[in-house]
Amino acid sequence: xxxxxxxxxxxxxxxxxxxxxxxxxxxxxxxxxxxxxxxxxxxxxxxxxxxxxxxxxxxxxxxxxxxxxxxxxxxxxxxxxxxxxxxxxxxxxxxxxxxxxxxxxxxxxxxxxxxxxxxxxxxxxxxxxxxxxxxxxxxxxxxxxxxxxxxxxxxxxxxxxxxxxxxxxxxxxxxxxxxxxxxxxxxxxxxxxxxxxxxxxxxxxx
Amino acid sequence: xxxxxxxxxxxxxxxxxxxxxxxxxxxxxxxxxxxxxxxxxxxxxxxxxxxxxxxxxxxxxxxxxxxxxxxxxxxxxxxxxxxxxxxxxxxxxxxxxxxxxxxxxxxxxxxxxxxxxxxxxxxxxxxxxxxxxxxxxxxxxxxxxxxxxxxxxxxxxxxxxxxxxxxxxxxxxxxxxxxxxxxxxxxxxxxxxxxxxxxxxxxxxx
DNA sequence: GTCTATACTGAGATAGAC
DNA sequence: GTCTATCTCAGTATAGAC
Numbered sequence: 422x423x424x425x426x427x428x429x430x431x432x433x434x435x436x437x438x439x440x441x442x443x444x445x446x447x448x449x450x451x452x453x454x455x456x457x458x459x460x461x462x463x464x465x466x467x468x469x470x471x472x473x474x475x476x477x478x479x480x481x482x483x484x485x486x487x488x489x490x491x492x493x494x495x496x497x498x499x500x501x502x503x504x505x506x507x508x509x510x511x512x513x514x515x516x517x518x519x520x521x522x523x524x525x526x527x528x529x530x531x532x533x534x535x536x537x538x539x540x541x542x543x544x545x546x547x548x549x550x551x552x553x554x555x556x557x558x559x560x561x562x563x564x565x566x567x568x569x570x571x572x573x574x575x576x577x578x579x580x581x582x583x584x585x586x587x588x589x590x591x592x593x594x595x596x597x598x599x600x601x602x603x604x605x606x607x608x609x610x611x612x613x614x615x616x617x618x619x620x621x622x623x624x625x626x627x
Numbered sequence: 628x629x630x631x632x633x634x635x636x637x638x639x640x641x642x643x644x645x646x647x648x649x650x651x652x653x654x655x656x657x658x659x660x661x662x663x664x665x666x667x668x669x670x671x672x673x674x675x676x677x678x679x680x681x682x683x684x685x686x687x688x689x690x691x692x693x694x695x696x697x698x699x700x701x702x703x704x705x706x707x708x709x710x711x712x713x714x715x716x717x718x719x720x721x722x723x724x725x726x727x728x729x730x731x732x733x734x735x736x737x738x739x740x741x742x743x744x745x746x747x748x749x750x751x752x753x754x755x756x757x758x759x760x761x762x763x764x765x766x767x768x769x770x771x772x773x774x775x776x777x778x779x780x781x782x783x784x785x786x787x788x789x790x791x792x793x794x795x796x797x798x799x800x801x802x803x804x805x806x807x808x809x810x811x812x813x814x815x816x817x818x819x820x821x822x823x824x825x826x827x828x829x830x831x832x833x
Numbered sequence: 834g835t836c837t838a839t840a841c842t843g844a845g846a847t848a849g850a851c
Numbered sequence: 852g853t854c855t856a857t858c859t860c861a862g863t864a865t866a867g868a869c
Contacts, residue, residue: 425836443649446861457837459864464835468862535741538791570811574784577791581783585744605776609819616818619810631852652844663854668846670852 426464428454434475438526442472442534476531476540479517479524484548486513491551501559503614507575507607510552514583515599525583525599532584560614567618575610582606632670634660640681644732648678648740682737682746685730690754692719697757707765709820713781713813716758720789721805731790731805738790766820773824781816788812 432454436445447468451458465471490509494501518525531537541549553572560568582602638660642651653674657664671677696715700707724731737743747755759778766774788808 447863448861458862459838460836462863533741533744535739538739567811570808571815573788574812574815577784577787578780579783581786582779585783602776604825605773606780608822608825609777609780612822613815613819616814619814653846654844664845665847665854666852674845 425454425456425460429456429461429464429471430475430478433471434479434523434527437472437475438523438530441530442536447471472536473540473543476527477544479521479527480540480544483513483517484545487548488551491548491555495555495558499558501555503556503559503611504607506552506556506559507610508603509555510548511579511583511603511607515603518583518599529584532580537580537584563614564618571614574613578606578610631662631666635662635667635670635677636681636684639677640685640729640733643678643681644729644736647736648742653677678742679746679749682733683750685727685733686746686750689719689723690751693754694757697754697761701761701764705764707761709762709765709817710813712758712762712765713816714809715761716754717785717789717809717813721809724789724805735790738786743786743790769820770824777820780819784812784816 429450433445433450436450436453447458447461451461461468461471465474487510490513491506494505494509497505528537531540556572557568563571583599635656639651639656642656642659653664653667657667667674667677671680693716696719697712700711700715703711734743737746762778763774769777789805
């Protein structure tokens with residue numbers, strides 16, 4: 422059989438995006454792809470490694486674009502705008518998302534099943550490292566510890582917004598592009614990153 | 628066997644907290660609890676329902692406390708402070724977390740395995756509904772759609788901070804209580820909720 | 834090198850005796 | 852209420868045909 426490997430990848434991407442990783446058995450994938458069970462283990466070694474290849478194929482271009490845009494922002498000269506750095510990191514994701522619903526579905530499944538941390542560690546580290554470097558330059562006055570916590574808050578909000586609960590758009594009636602989500606998120610996060618640093622046990626701003 | 632049900636619950640809570648839900652088999656739970664496999668299905672129906680009972684036992688008091696504090700804040704009279712409402716919602720979680728590491732571990736596992744959305748839907752809805760009502764009063768000028776998106780961002784940041792990646796505290800050297808995390812998070816989110824609403828395609832603040 | 838056929842181990846679930 | 856025995860289905864491993 423020609424292209425056994427590609428047919429497994431394509432079918433796996435489709436089924437895992439539709440049903441999730443845990444709910445999709447290798448036997449279902451091989452039945453729909455018309456290949457033998459052992460061929461999966463020959464080409465990929467395990468179900469987990471198969472997933473890795475499926476994700477890598479789609480996420481690699483996004484992360485390349487992220488790094489390219491971050492390089493551009495950094496080269497534009499300081500002082501860097503927090504908004505611009507956030508935009509450079511998030512826009513490639515939203516643009517891919519708006520054009521490729523299947524990719525969004527897949528990443529949403531990964532997030533919903535708690536598989537994102539491992540995937541991020543294996544495939545997203547270079548782009549994230551680049552982002553941290555440039556973002557740090559945009560916030561020179563923020564204490565390092567506070568900076569890291571705020572990055573942490575950002576990651577949570579971003580993951581939940583890009584990968585989780587897309588049904589929230591129903592509320593307004595309009596479908597709602599990812600581009601719009603990102604605009605809202607960037608405004609929210611920029612304000613958060615610029616917030617005064619809390620001191621002492623209780624915060625008494627207001 | 629007396630107290631079969633309770634012994635199953637206790638053992639399940641311990642093992643799932645240590646190893647995760649998927650990695651803990653019913654056979655391992657029944658071996659350590661000294662009961663029969665079928666007893667689990669008799670008392671709980673399925674592995675999933677067993678997990679529900681385990682989580683409910685621990686999360687119910689936290690959500691009760693949340694509602695009580697939100698009632699207090701609302702009764703204090705308007706205008707309500709965004710910080711106070713956020714504090715009322717998050718403090719019970721951090722206090723329980725700082726006192727009960729096993730509960731934190733369990734919730735962290737739930738989050739890491741993508742089981743939180745279902746748990747939230749089944750057990751946290753009343754407390755969240757109460758929070759939304761009071762929070763809305765603290766932000767009367769914010770458009771409804773933007774309000775909902777910002778709640779969404781908050782949920783993501785909060786889930787990631789309370790349940791995910793506690794190792795981030797290593798960076799600073801100090802252990803870092805949940806109380807401290809909440810203070811930082813409240814400051815960050817309050818600024819985000821008060822950010823200007825983005826209009827048009829691109830944001831040009833700065 | 835690629836792939837097929839088949840067997841192995843362990844999971845959750847269930848029927849029915851006691 | 853509890854337990855024994857059994858069922859189905861999962862991922863994995865291996866032997867050997869082409």
